[in-house]
Amino acid sequence: MEFYDYFRSSASFRVRIGLNLKGLAPGRxxxxxxxxxxxxxxxxxxxxxxxxxxxxLVDGDTVLTQSLAILEYxxxxxxxxxxxxxxxxxxxxxxxxxxxxxxxxxxINNLRVLFYLKDHMNQEEEARTAWYRHWVxxxxxxxxxxxxxxxxxxxxxxxxxxxxxxxxxxxxxxxxKRFDCPLDGYPTAMRAxxxxxxxxxxxxxxxxxxPDAE
Amino acid sequence: MEFYDYFRSSASFRVRIGLNLKGLAPGRxxxxxxxxxxxxxxxxxxxxxxxxxxxxLVDGDTVLTQSLAILEYxxxxxxxxxxxxxxxxxxxxxxxxxxxxxxxxxxINNLRVLFYLKDHMNQEEEARTAWYRHWVxxxxxxxxxxxxxxxxxxxxxxxxxxxxxxxxxxxxxxxxKRFDCPLDGYPTAMRAxxxxxxxxxxxxxxxxxxPDAE
Numbered sequence: 001m002e003f004y005d006y007f008r009s010s011a012s013f014r015v016r017i018g019l020n021l022k023g024l025a026p027g028r029x030x031x032x033x034x035x036x037x038x039x040x041x042x043x044x045x046x047x048x049x050x051x052x053x054x055x056x057l058v059d060g061d062t063v064l065t066q067s068l069a070i071l072e073y074x075x076x077x078x079x080x081x082x083x084x085x086x087x088x089x090x091x092x093x094x095x096x097x098x099x100x101x102x103x104x105x106x107x108i109n110n111l112r113v114l115f116y117l118k119d120h121m122n123q124e125e126e127a128r129t130a131w132y133r134h135w136v137x138x139x140x141x142x143x144x145x146x147x148x149x150x151x152x153x154x155x156x157x158x159x160x161x162x163x164x165x166x167x168x169x170x171x172x173x174x175x176x177k178r179f180d181c182p183l184d185g186y187p188t189a190m191r192a193x194x195x196x197x198x199x200x201x202x203x204x205x206x207x208x209x210x211p212d213a214e
Numbered sequence: 215m216e217f218y219d220y221f222r223s224s225a226s227f228r229v230r231i232g233l234n235l236k237g238l239a240p241g242r243x244x245x246x247x248x249x250x251x252x253x254x255x256x257x258x259x260x261x262x263x264x265x266x267x268x269x270x271l272v273d274g275d276t277v278l279t280q281s282l283a284i285l286e287y288x289x290x291x292x293x294x295x296x297x298x299x300x301x302x303x304x305x306x307x308x309x310x311x312x313x314x315x316x317x318x319x320x321x322i323n324n325l326r327v328l329f330y331l332k333d334h335m336n337q338e339e340e341a342r343t344a345w346y347r348h349w350v351x352x353x354x355x356x357x358x359x360x361x362x363x364x365x366x367x368x369x370x371x372x373x374x375x376x377x378x379x380x381x382x383x384x385x386x387x388x389x390x391k392r393f394d395c396p397l398d399g400y401p402t403a404m405r406a407x408x409x410x411x412x413x414x415x416x417x418x419x420x421x422x423x424x425p426d427a428e
Contacts, residue, residue: 088287091290095280095282099282099316100280134330142265146265149264
């Protein structure tokens with residue numbers, strides 16, 4: 001397997017955690033994302049992924065994109081340890097938690113959106129930061145409330161083993177810290193975050209520990 | 215099963231299609247979403263879904279939220295006809311197509327985001343419409359390019375039966391049409407859209423045919 005990654009990408013961070021949990025160590029390729037002239041716009045990478053986004057995982061002839069699709073693929077092809085619980089209700093709970101971040105929070109605060117606000121709507125840094133914190137606050141409040149529903153107990157988001165919900169939560173908390181978002185309103189989510197960061201698969205996946213970190 | 219729905223919600227539209235494809239007819243509850251004082255903010259519904267979003271599907275004791283998590287649940291509990299192909303590579307392709315809309319396009323154009331642009335960034339209707347069309351264009355161009363990769367042929371996004379990618383595509387095209395977004399640059403996606411709209415499960419799920427349509 002070959003993995004196309006960028007240390008600061010939250011979606012790549014998710015896949016790094018998943019690979020570590022599964023004990024997989026693909027070949028690594030670092031795509032330095034910058035706004036203009038970034039490596040994501042190069043011909044070779046664009047052909048691999050027309051969305052010009054990381055992460056990309058190549059497994060034999062199969063080119064995989066979209067972090068959650070990659071993680072589901074890894075879970076189907078390398079079932080141990082599982083990233084989703086066994087029963088359909090538990091699986092739906094964990095997927096809903098993961099999607100609440102991957103759909104309803106993360107894309108709105110993505111770099112290309114922040115650039116649009118700056119370039120086309122003349123929003124200064126202060127307004128962009130307020131935007132960022134607003135959606136982090138909305139998203140984490142929803143996540144915290146959802147954690148209170150149908151929880152089986154345990155240190156992580158769903159029981160005593162980390163899974164897809166934890167994988168989405170952790171990079172989002174890193175983002176929130178980078179933008180100094182207040183985090184004291186989310187005690188259950190932060191407990192799960194702390195449990196994750198004590199786990200070597202999460203720790204080794206964090207941005208500052210990647211070979212391409214600046 | 216009980217289904218909480220709003221005719222204009224794209225995420226609800228996805229679940230309506232999935233329910234129709236599976237031949238399921240849950241009890242229906244219509245949550246009229248409005249900005250202030252909408253039924254989504256009522257105590258009963260907030261307790262059901264702290265995210266205060268539709269769709270919600272209740273199956274016995276299980277409360278399901280997030281459209282893609284609901285659709286995966288339906289596919290696991292009612293496997294026929296399947297919404298995902300059999301092999302992991304095909305499943306990953308279909309999930310990536312679905313997520314490219316559900317994550318990278320739809321949330322950025324959601325109503326609450328458009329309201330933020332209006333209320334907190336003083337963006338007039340023209341600027342908000344330009345924003346909307348910009349992200350539709352980006353998202354559909356990516357979807358169209360992805361359709362060209364790994365396609366097994368067939369009328370729909372992945373073969374000759376409709377699935378999760380089609381379910382996400384169709385409501386997005388309805389949105390694009392509502393905002394007069396140009397659609398001639400996406401011939402493969404529009405061919406799949408036309409095939410879907412000739413299918414009774416998609417046709418019956420469209421907003422204007424719902425009991426709560428205005």
